[in-house]
Amino acid sequence: MLSQFNQWYTARVEERDCGVVALNMLLKFHKSDHSLAHLRVLSKTDNTGTTALGIVKAAQGLGFETRAVRADMSLFDTADISYPFLLPMSLKMVN
Numbered sequence: 001m002l003s004q005f006n007q008w009y010t011a012r013v014e015e016r017d018c019g020v021v022a023l024n025m026l027l028k029f030h031k032s033d034h035s036l037a038h039l040r041v042l043s044k045t046d047n048t049g050t051t052a053l054g055i056v057k058a059a060q061g062l063g064f065e066t067r068a069v070r071a072d073m074s075l076f077d078t079a080d081i082s083y084p085f086l087l088p089m090s091l092k093m094v095n
Contacts, residue, residue, distance in 0.1 A: 022055075024036060
């Protein structure tokens with residue numbers, strides 16, 4: 001099962017890449033792939049990293065629908081959550 005997830009894995013190049021790496025793994029799941037450099041530009045990543053708003057705006061620009069969700073363990077009992085998702089925001093590809 002772990003090897004199934006290796007196809008979506010993206011390694012961080014720099015410490016500030018956490019947000020854009022998570023976004024890129026979600027993009028790979030949806031059969032799309034972008035360079036981390038491109039995602040840094042879209043999300044306005046600076047020397048300190050990326051804000052949640054930056055990831056939301058980049059995701060929206062790439063065709064994802066975004067919405068806020070309550071992030072506690074009850075989240076996993078919610079029937080209408082689309083997997084995979086990123087926290088602290090939920091992103092899903094708009095078809």
